[in-house]
Amino acid sequence: MHVWQISSFGIDSLEFVERPTPAPGPGEVLVAVRAISLNFRDLMMVKGLYNPHLHLPRIPCSDGAGEVLSVGTGVTAWKPGDRVAGIFMQNWLDGPLTPAKAKGALGGDIDGMLATHVILKASGLVAVPQHLSFQEAATLPCAAVTAWNALAAADLKPGATVLIQGTGGVSIFALQFARLKGLRVLGVSSSDEKLKRAAKMGLDAGFNYRNNPDWDRWALGETGGEGVDLVIEVGGADTLARSLKAIRTGGTIAQIGVLSGAATSFSIPSILHKVARIHGIYVGSRQDFIEMNRAISLVGMRPVGEEFRWSQAREVLRRMEEASHFGKLVLTVA
Numbered sequence: 001m002h003v004w005q006i007s008s009f010g011i012d013s014l015e016f017v018e019r020p021t022p023a024p025g026p027g028e029v030l031v032a033v034r035a036i037s038l039n040f041r042d043l044m045m046v047k048g049l050y051n052p053h054l055h056l057p058r059i060p061c062s063d064g065a066g067e068v069l070s071v072g073t074g075v076t077a078w079k080p081g082d083r084v085a086g087i088f089m090q091n092w093l094d095g096p097l098t099p100a101k102a103k104g105a106l107g108g109d110i111d112g113m114l115a116t117h118v119i120l121k122a123s124g125l126v127a128v129p130q131h132l133s134f135q136e137a138a139t140l141p142c143a144a145v146t147a148w149n150a151l152a153a154a155d156l157k158p159g160a161t162v163l164i165q166g167t168g169g170v171s172i173f174a175l176q177f178a179r180l181k182g183l184r185v186l187g188v189s190s191s192d193e194k195l196k197r198a199a200k201m202g203l204d205a206g207f208n209y210r211n212n213p214d215w216d217r218w219a220l221g222e223t224g225g226e227g228v229d230l231v232i233e234v235g236g237a238d239t240l241a242r243s244l245k246a247i248r249t250g251g252t253i254a255q256i257g258v259l260s261g262a263a264t265s266f267s268i269p270s271i272l273h274k275v276a277r278i279h280g281i282y283v284g285s286r287q288d289f290i291e292m293n294r295a296i297s298l299v300g301m302r303p304v305g306e307e308f309r310w311s312q313a314r315e316v317l318r319r320m321e322e323a324s325h326f327g328k329l330v331l332t333v334a
Ligand SMILES: NC(=O)c1ccc[n+]([C@@H]2O[C@H](COP(=O)([O-])OP(=O)(O)OC[C@H]3O[C@@H](n4cnc5c(N)ncnc54)[C@H](OP(=O)(O)O)[C@@H]3O)[C@@H](O)[C@H]2O)c1
Pocket: 038, 039, 040, 041, 142, 143, 146, 165, 166, 167, 168, 169, 170, 171, 188, 189, 190, 191, 194, 234, 235, 238, 239, 255, 256, 257, 258, 259, 260, 281, 282, 283, 284, 320, 323, 324, 325, 327
């Protein structure tokens, strides 16, 4: 088998190597990976910014989809030919997150999916929606499950307003799921072109934060001065204070990302005066993934992204670094 591995940090240091193809042990499954999608976390991981103490060498990337090749003894849930995707945290199957369940994230605690073959526990897989290609299915494990749970962070009725930040993987899935729920979606982006593309997918109104950083005022204006019901917060340091201004009294912030940095200072009373709920999201469980797939299958939803060849792993990481993409970045395994 072939893998891309982090042997030392940096995009240029990502190494393409051959390893012996392993056989599945008891309770394990050997998967031929057909496609992998990238998350911002993978870029951070490769650059050594996510965990400078990462155990090396490490195969990056949490998200991939493929075909079961063989199963170990005791595995009855899967058979050769099944189309599957790995779950982000291999030990978080159901229920609330615990420290034990949080251990075992693919492409971090353990080797990830940027490989032609992977061995995963039988419980660390889900079946992928039938109407999706491997490339589409590979986008689901992290960004889609995160967006799915972010939208569940507030009890929103159809007609409520949600605000998305940027047009990356999580935010575009949030747009798609919000439309499924009959929600009004406002979006902020660095690019008018990306906003136009999002509008074609159902974005109700967009604002370019590059021209004018005061998107929180714009969001208030768009909601008659009241504020939005939910913010899908991926910006972090530079956006959290504005998100607090942009929500309505009693509104929710689904705190997901740290694109602009992980530490900031802001006025604490703004939380209490707004009676705000800041709800942390850390992807989700296997059960969340299964429930999300059921909805995706029911409505025939298709993820949005750009496809690259397996050999272009370094180029794709650079593309993510430039933030010029829209939706997901996907690699097809040769
Ligand atoms: N907590 C979790 O479970 C979880 C799960 C998944 C991701 N995340 C985190 O969520 C964030 C987004 O991840 P992703 O994979 O969706 O990233 P991504 O695909 O790389 O999307 C990034 C996009 O966000 C926009 N953006 C960049 N800086 C911004 C800023 N300061 N303010 C507003 N928008 C900004 C840009 O879009 P425009 O050019 O359109 O503005 C950029 O293309 C990352 O921090 C990631 O680590 C967390």
